[in-house]
Amino acid sequence: MILYRRPWVAALAVTLLLLLANLAVQPSLFKPAIMLSNLSSWLPLILVAMGQTYVVLSGDIDLSIGAIISLVNVSVVSLIGAFGGGDGALLLAIVCGFAIGIGAGAINGVFVAALRLQPIVTTFGTGILFAGLALAIMPDAGGTVPDRVFETYAGPLLGVPVILWILSLAVLFVIALGRTRFGLRALAVGGDAQAAFQTGLPVTRVRILNYGLAGGFAALAALCLIGETATGDPLLGGSYTLSSISALVLGGTALSGGTGGAIGSLFGAMSLGIINNVIFFARLPFELQSLIQGIIVLAALAVGTLVARR
Amino acid sequence: MIGLTASLPTAPRFPWARHPISIAFLLSILLLGVGETLSPGFAAPGQILSLLTVAAFLGLVAAGQTLVILGGREGIDLSVGGTVSLGALIAGNLMQGSDAMLLPALLGVILVCGIIGAINGLGVTLVRLPPLVMTLGMYGVIQGLLVLLTRGRPSGKAAPLLLDLITAPVFAGIPGLLPVWALIAALLTLILTRTSLGYAIYALGSNELAARFAGVPTVALRIGLYAGSGILGGITGFLLLGYTGTVFVGVGDQYVLPSIIAVVIGGTSLAGGAGSYLGTVAGAILLTILQSLLTTLAIDPAGRQMIFGATLLVLMLLYGRRQALRG
Numbered sequence: 207m208i209l210y211r212r213p214w215v216a217a218l219a220v221t222l223l224l225l226l227a228n229l230a231v232q233p234s235l236f237k238p239a240i241m242l243s244n245l246s247s248w249l250p251l252i253l254v255a256m257g258q259t260y261v262v263l264s265g266d267i268d269l270s271i272g273a274i275i276s277l278v279n280v281s282v283v284s285l286i287g288a289f290g291g292g293d294g295a296l297l298l299a300i301v302c303g304f305a306i307g308i309g310a311g312a313i314n315g316v317f318v319a320a321l322r323l324q325p326i327v328t329t330f331g332t333g334i335l336f337a338g339l340a341l342a343i344m345p346d347a348g349g350t351v352p353d354r355v356f357e358t359y360a361g362p363l364l365g366v367p368v369i370l371w372i373l374s375l376a377v378l379f380v381i382a383l384g385r386t387r388f389g390l391r392a393l394a395v396g397g398d399a400q401a402a403f404q405t406g407l408p409v410t411r412v413r414i415l416n417y418g419l420a421g422g423f424a425a426l427a428a429l430c431l432i433g434e435t436a437t438g439d440p441l442l443g444g445s446y447t448l449s450s451i452s453a454l455v456l457g458g459t460a461l462s463g464g465t466g467g468a469i470g471s472l473f474g475a476m477s478l479g480i481i482n483n484v485i486f487f488a489r490l491p492f493e494l495q496s497l498i499q500g501i502i503v504l505a506a507l508a509v510g511t512l513v514a515r516r
Numbered sequence: 517m518i519g520l521t522a523s524l525p526t527a528p529r530f531p532w533a534r535h536p537i538s539i540a541f542l543l544s545i546l547l548l549g550v551g552e553t554l555s556p557g558f559a560a561p562g563q564i565l566s567l568l569t570v571a572a573f574l575g576l577v578a579a580g581q582t583l584v585i586l587g588g589r590e591g592i593d594l595s596v597g598g599t600v601s602l603g604a605l606i607a608g609n610l611m612q613g614s615d616a617m618l619l620p621a622l623l624g625v626i627l628v629c630g631i632i633g634a635i636n637g638l639g640v641t642l643v644r645l646p647p648l649v650m651t652l653g654m655y656g657v658i659q660g661l662l663v664l665l666t667r668g669r670p671s672g673k674a675a676p677l678l679l680d681l682i683t684a685p686v687f688a689g690i691p692g693l694l695p696v697w698a699l700i701a702a703l704l705t706l707i708l709t710r711t712s713l714g715y716a717i718y719a720l721g722s723n724e725l726a727a728r729f730a731g732v733p734t735v736a737l738r739i740g741l742y743a744g745s746g747i748l749g750g751i752t753g754f755l756l757l758g759y760t761g762t763v764f765v766g767v768g769d770q771y772v773l774p775s776i777i778a779v780v781i782g783g784t785s786l787a788g789g790a791g792s793y794l795g796t797v798a799g800a801i802l803l804t805i806l807q808s809l810l811t812t813l814a815i816d817p818a819g820r821q822m823i824f825g826a827t828l829l830v831l832m833l834l835y836g837r838r839q840a841l842r843g
Contacts (some may be wrong), residue, residue: 269773324830326592327780330773331828338821345818448594448652461646462590493667497660504653513643 213458216513220456220506221473224480231487234281246360246369246434248479250275250427252260253376254446255453255471257423262454265396266318266325268417270333271424271450274310275443277336278303278428280344280372283351283438291352304425310336311421315414333447340440347439351432358390372430376423392416396463422502452503453478456510477506536783550701551809558812565690567586567808568801572697573759575800576752577771578778580633580745581702582796584647585779586708587741588721588788595636595651596749596775598658599629600768603753605665608672608763615677625750632658633746637720637739655772662765670763682758693755704793717741722789778803781831 229235235244254271261268284304289295302493318325346515359368394402395412403409424443431442450471451461457474459466485499551558556633577596584591603625610621632654639650683690718736719727727732747766758769776786782799784791806827809819 317829317832321833323829324780324786326786327777328829328832330777331825331832333825334821334828335825338818338823338825341818341821342816345816451648452652455649463649493664495660496663497657500653500656500658502661503656504650507649507653508639508643508645511649512643 209243211368212512213466214473217457217470217477217510218301218471220509221477221480224477224484228480228483228487231315231484231489235483238503242367242369242478244483245373246430248476249369250434251446251449251453251478252373252472253423253427253430253474254450254477255285255457256376256380256468257420257427259454259457259459259466259468259471260451262451262459262461263392263396263463263466264416265399266413266417267329267451267461268311268314269326269329269447270310270314270336271329271420272443272445273333273336273340274307274421274424274446275428275431275446276312276340276440277343277443278307278425279431279442280340280349280438280440281306282429282432283349284343286355287349288349296352296355300429303421303429307421307423307425307428308418309421311424312414312418314421315417318417319410337440337444347437347441349438353436356433356436359430368433370431372426376426377469377472383410388412390417393464396465398464424472429497439459449478450475455507458510458513459510474505474510478503481506488505528563536781536800537792537795538780540783540795540802543831544624544798544802547802547805547809551812555758555812558577558809561722562689565694567804569693569759569803570808571804572693573752573756574771574774574778574804575697575797577749577768578775578782578796578800579700579793580748580783581779582704582784582791582793583717583741583748584745585776585784585786586717586721586788586791587738588724589738590647590786591640591721591741591788592647592786593633593636593651593742593745593749593795594648594772595632595654595658596745597766597768597770597772598655598662599632599746599749599754600756600771601662601766602632602643602658602761602768603750604630604757604760604767605662605670605672605753605763605765606750607757608670608674609665611673611675611678611757613673615675618675618677622751622754625754626747628751629746629750630743631746633743633749634739636746637742640742641735641738666763666765669763672757672763674757674761678754678758679761682755693759694828696755701793701797708793718789720789741813773802777828 211421214376225235234240254275258268258271282299285299285302286295289298310332314329317323317328317332361368361369391402391407391412394405394407399409427446428443432438453474454466454471455468455474456477457466457472459470481499481502483493485502490498521551558561577600580596581593584593606625606628607621610624611617636647636651636654639645639654640647659670663707669778681696683691683693686692686695708717716727716732716737719730719732720734724734753768757763760767778799779796780786780799781790781802782795782797784795806824810823815823
């Protein structure tokens with residue numbers, strides 16, 4: 207029962223076990239500076255995976271989410287330049303970034319839910335479209351942002367690192383959303399769309415909103431990546447699409463929809479990062495690293511799926 | 517009786533014109549025409565043959581994809597990118613440019629990639645993992661295997677005989693790869709439409725429980741479908757080696773999502789149980805012509821991608837819509 211109401215408990219347990227393994231090969235793991243640098247490299251995937259979770263919960267999938275990251279990344283970097291780089295310009299560019307991300311997500315939602323197109327193929331198509339748009343905005347990686355962007359991102363705010371603020375706010379948002387009618391509706395639509403429709407739930411609207419939500423999270427991830435890399439890259443997001451799916455499966459969300467949650471995906475994404483660490487610090491022969499990583503991830507995916515099913 | 521017939525919807529005048537296979541083939545011809553108008557020579561016979569050669573590789577990967585998708589239960593194989601690369605690598609290293617090793621290399625590829633596919637099938641059936649998860653994880657494992665085998669530096673060379681077979685014309689300028697593809701396509705279509713194995717696959721995809729009660733060994737069949745996808749991926753890699761001559765790591769990555777798109781454009785339902793390999797052939801040809809046309813028209817990469825993405829969406833709108841919930 208505890209597991210049923212809190213699908214993330216199993217994912218948390220796996221994360222803690224992996225953390226122990228990580229500590230064994232990297233004794234300095236829990237030093238604040240090390241933890242913070244780990245967290246800042248995991249944060250983008252954590253956010254993308256959380257966003258993807260909502261789409262998957264309502265029974266869909268978003269293969270364009272990596273392209274949305276690229277699109278928001280190059281748009282915001284270009285806009286900061288175009289607006290002049292002042293504080294107001296930064297804020298405006300960030301707002302535009304969110305608008306672009308949410309808008310792109312909503313476009314996916316309209317195609318998939320309102321026009322009833324197959325989600326895998328459709329979001330693959332919109333993904334190519336968004337990636338092309340990103341290339342049109344910025345053909346090559348480059349562009350710079352004012353120094354204070356990454357100084358602020360890496361620094362503290364009111365004594366707490368900005369990275370931790372972002373993560374905490376995202377988690378609070380997810381928890382708050384889970385307690386609203388909207389959170390329940392997403393689960394209902396994913397569990398049985400026909401039943402949800404016949405109960406009178408606005409199935410189409412819920413699915414579009416979930417796609418928009420995923421786009422919003424992807425935008426936040428793109429902003430974090432700007433904070434970290436301080437530059438624009440039209441090919442930045444590509445690898446996040448499949449990783450986000452791995453992360454949410456590790457976190458106990460069922461790909462068929464209806465069970466799971468974004469908190470589990472948080473731990474799933476962390477697990478992927480920790481597995482990377484373990485492989486790196488275990489001093490395995492170079493040629494074996496990627497095979498062992500593949501096998502561990504496959505095994506972890508299997509465990510995640512079995513836990514989600516129960 | 518009269519009331520019943522009266523309530524039947526009127527049959528469309530040209531039912532074939534709404535069929536995805538016809539749409540895909542008609543669009544292919546239309547695109548060839550557009551290409552010829554905008555860039556004379558685009559639809560020249562030699563050019564069409566080289567387009568078909570490129571399409572053959574996608575079509576062969578998509579053949580395996582068709583099998584697992586037809587088998588239902590959200591069937592999909594993301595590991596094909598891995599099996600294609602692995603097939604090319606194994607073939608190149610077993611051959612090392614020697615004709616005598618051609619057949620042993622082919623058998624080696626079929627064995628290894630077949631085992632990998634069968635492991636996918638075991639994960640999907642016995643552990644009951646969603647195919648997307650199982651094959652995504654397997655893709656990662658194969659990528660690790662590729663690093664281990666190549667140690668970062670790919671090696672291996674195609675046998676001259678294989679190069680000849682793939683690229684040299686057998687008759688009327690047709691390269692040997694096309695008859696090979698046609699043979700595999702004919703065989704697959706024959707199996708799917710004329711044998712009890714084919715019926716069993718469609719039965720498995722449309723209603724697994726009913727298929728089991730009808731005596732179909734559902735678990736073994738599904739494992740066989742994934743093994744088949746692995747083998748077809750490996751064979752594609754083997755043939756790709758004959759096309760490129762040397763081994764590139766990651767040569768298969770470009771086929772993962774397009775192979776799924778080719779299947780869907782060809783009218784095979786991702787829900788399983790309905791579709792055909794002929795449709796996938798049409799889908800692979802259409803995708804290849806579209807990409808080639810966009811390259812030929814000297815549109816910058818950004819515009820090319822946007823047009824390609826938009827075309828996919830239009831294609832889906834043409835015939836990919838699902839039933840409304842109020843249905």
